[in-house]
Amino acid sequence: MATATHLLTPEEANAHPAPEAVVVRFAGDSGDGMQLTGGQFTLSTALAGNDLATFPDFPAEIRAPQGTTFGVSAFQINFGSTAIETAGDSPDVLVAMNPAALKTNVNDLKPGGLIIADEGEFGVRNLAKAGYEGNPLEDGSLAKWQLIKFNISQLTLDAVKPFGLGNKEALRCKNMWTLGLALWMFDRDRGPIEQWLRTKFAKAPELVEANIAALNAGHAYGETAEIGGQIPQHHIEPAPAEPGLYRTVNGAEAISMGLVAGAQLAGLKMFFGGYPITPASAILHHLSRLKEFGVTTFQAEDEIAAIGSAIGASYAGSLGVTSSSGPGIALKAEAMGLAIMTELPLVIINSQRGGPSTGLPTKTEQSDLYQAVYGRNGDAPMPVIAARSPADAFDCAIEACRIAVQYMTPVMLLTDGYIANAAEPWKVPDMSGYQPFKVEFYEEVPEEGAGFNPYARDEKLKRPWIRPGTYGLTHRIGGIEKNVGTGHIDYAPANHQTMTDIRQNKVLGIADAIPEQDVCLGAAGGTLAVVGWGSTYGPIHQAVRRARAKGLDVSHIHIRHIWPLPKNLGDLLKSFDKVIVPEMNTGQLKTVLRDQYLVDARPVNKVSGQPFKIAEIEAAIQEALQ
C-alpha cells in the first residue's frame, strides 16, 4: 500500500504493459514457519521492485496442537507491477502444507487458482484431524482448481540429509524448500535469503547449510521440471514508483521509528512504558534496541504501571509513551484521565484487535474508536489520530508527539493488528525535511514573594511544562480539580465549569493546527463519499478507483484526525448526496459523524477479524448508488 509513492500518471500507465498482480497465500501448521516464509518472500519481492501488501494471519495459540484447523497459520502477499493497496481479495496461489491448511484456506482461492500441496502430510491421521473423510488430493473434490502435489516433506529430508540433522530438525527446513519453489515460480533472487539465513543461524553453521540446501532444492525442483512443466513460472515487472531509496516496513517498526523521530524533533528523551500484549509488543521490542536515541524502555508489571510510569516520566521532562491493545487500553483509562487533568504530554498507541474482552487477540478490528474518543470517566477530551497503513504510521507517530507536546495533552494513536504486522514498501523519508518542534520548559523564577501559576495558559490554552528539579517553581499537581490559575485544589462550582470548558476547548482548538480534510480520490462533492479511517484505506481506495473507472461519481475520503475532526469535514460531507462509512466495527465513526454533523452517514460493517475485501466495498458502493 505504498500509496503516496505509487500513484500512476496517465503517461506512466500507458508506457508500461498491462499491470499484473498475483496473490499468494502460504498456509501451514503454526509450527511450519509460514510467517517466516512469507516474510522472506516479501523481502525478495520488494527487492525485485514490485509494490506489495501482506496479511499475516496466525492463531492466538503459540503452538496449537499439530495438524488441527485452529493451529493453521497463513501469510498472504499481493504483489504486482502496479499500485498495490491491499493484501488481495482471493489468492491466485495457495501453498498448503497440510490438510488443515488446505481445508481452512481453499475456499478463498480464486476459481482456477493453483493449489500446491505437500502430499507427504496428507496421511490418515492428519486428514482426520482436519476433519476430512477422504483424501481431497485424490477424490476429485478440488476439481475447480489446479492441483499440484508432491511430497515436500520427503524432498526436504532428501535435500538436507548430508547435514546430519535429526528428523524433526530436518523437517523444519520444509518452509525453506517451499520458499525456494516460490522464488523460482516468480523469478526471484535467492541471494538475500541466503544472506539472511547466514545471519539468523550464525551460531549453527549446519542449520545454515541445511536451510540453504532446502531452499536451493525447492528452486531446482521448479527449474529442472521434475514435475514435467506443471508449475507455471511468472515474471512480474517492477511497479513504477517515485525514484528514491525504498525499504519494507511494518507498522510496529514504523511507529517505533516515528516515536524516536518525534522525540528527537521535540528535543526530548523518550520514556516508553509497556506491558506485553498482542499485537502491540513489537513496539516495545523495537524501541528497547534504540537506546542511543535517548530512549528508556520499561517493561512494567502491568498496563497501569506502564502508563503510570510514562506519565511520571513526562512529568519529569521526558516524552512519555505507552502502547497496548484494547484490553490493556481499558486498564489505562483512569491514568489517561489523570494525564488529561494534570495536562501532561503523553502518547498512547492502541494496536486494536478484535474484542470485546480478550476477543480475537491476533485478528484485526477497528472497534476501539469509541474507547479512544469517549472511553474515560468525566468529561475527558483527548486527541485521537489513526494511521492508514504501515508507512503512514511513521508520520502519524510524529504527529502524535507534536500534538502532545504543543498542547500538553495525552494523544492516542490508533493502529490495528493488520497495520502492526503487515509490511509494505516505504520510500525512506528525508529526515531533514521534518520541521523540529523543540520543547521549551518553563524555568522563569518568580520575583520574591510573587507566586506563579502552573496553570497559566498561552493562546492555545496550553499550560507550561515545569520539570521537578527546577529552582523556585515547586508546585503540586494531581487528579483533583484545581484552581483555574494557581492549580491549588478548588471544588468551587464556577471553577469546575471553567476548567472543564478550558480542557474541552484546548483539545477542540487542535483543529486549528491540523490539515483540512482532503479527498484522496475523486471530487470534493458529488453523489457518493466513501469515508474511512485506519487500515481500511487500501480496500476502500481500490474499490473507489474501480467504481470511478466504471464512470460512477464516487469519492474516497480518509480521516486521519479522528478527534478533533478537521474543521472543513462537516461541509465536505454535506457536499455529497450520500455518505457511506466502511469500518471493521459495528459503525463507530459513522456515529461520530452523525453526531457531529447531522449527516446521514450509512454504515458498512465487517467484524470477522479479517480486513475488507475490495469486492465487498465495491458491492456497498453499488448498493448505495441504487
Place this chain on the structure above:
Amino acid sequence: MNEMTKLTAKDFATDQEVRWCPGCGDYAVLKAVQRTLPEIGVRPENTVFVSGIGCSSRFPYYMETYGFHTIHGRAPTFATGIKLANPDLSVWIITGDGDALSIGGNHTMHVLRRNLDCQILLFNNEIYGLTKGQYSPTSRVGTRSPSTPFGSVDRPASPCAFALGSGARFIARGIDVHKNLPDVLKAAHAHKGAAFVEIYQNCIVYNDDVFAPFTAKENSGNQLWLKAGEPMLFSAGTKGIALDREALALKVVDVVDGDWQAAEVLVHDPRNRSVAHMLVEMPFGAFPTALGVLYEDPAPTFESAVVEQNAQAASGKVPDLQALVSKGQSWEVTKEPHLI
C-alpha cells in the same frame, strides 16, 4: 530563599490549609517530615512527593516541594517513571494501607523488588478513612465497619512481612507521634534503594486507639526499638528478645540487673534477613512491637542499573535518524523502473 540558604521546617510547608480531621496522626507525620528534610539537607526543588489516593495521599499538597497526587494505588508507578527520567530527584512515596496493600499491592511489590531508590512511607491506620470507615487489608479479624457490620472475617496482611517477601532491602517502622520518627525517616533517606517505612498512624475518627496497646504512654514498654549493634531490649531494659534455638523462633526473656548477655539477648544485626523475618512476624501480645530499622542490606538500585545499561547499549553508536529509517534491506528506484 536562594539556593544556598539553610532551610527550616517552615520552608517545607505550603500555604495550603491542611484538611485532615483534628487530632489525625497525619499531622504528626507531616511535622516530622517537614522537620527532617532540612536536617538531611535536601533541596525543595529536587524533592518530589508522590502519592496515591486516601487521607494520607493528600500529603504532597502540604509540602513545599514538587508533588504529584496521582491515582489510587499507583503512586509507585509514577515514582518509577519520575526516577528513571531524572535519577537526581529525591522521590518520596506517600501511601496508606488500602492504597499500598489493597488496590496497589501489585505496584508495592514491584517497586520493592526492583529496588527503586525512593522512600515509601506507608501510613497504616488499619482502616479506610477517606471512604468513611470500611475495614482495610490490615484490619484485624472481627473489625466492625460499615461494610462488615458483623466483623471482618479475612486475615490481615502484615505490611513489613509483605515488603520483606517482596524483596525490600530496607524495612523500618515508626509511630506517628513518637519522637523517634525523624530518626527513622533519616535512616530511610540515607538508604540507597527502596526504603519501606510502616508508620502506625492513629485514625481518630474510624479506628481510634487501635495501636494504643503499644503506642500509649503507659504501654511504651511494649515498644522494641531496634538499633544496629545493640541488644534487643524493651520494657525499660527488663526484657529482651532471644532465640529459642530448638524451636528456631524468637522468645521473650527476662533481663535481670541489665545483664542481657546472661539472658542471651540477641544483638540487632540489620543485615540478618532470617531474624528480620522473625521480627516482622512477631505476634503482638506475646511479643512487643519491633520499631526502628528492622532490616537493611543495600543492593544496586533499579534506576542506576537502567542508566548504566542504557549508556552501555548506546556507547559507540551515533543517534542518526536518517540512518535509522534507512536501515535494513533497501533498494533504489531510478527514474525508469528497473528490470531484473
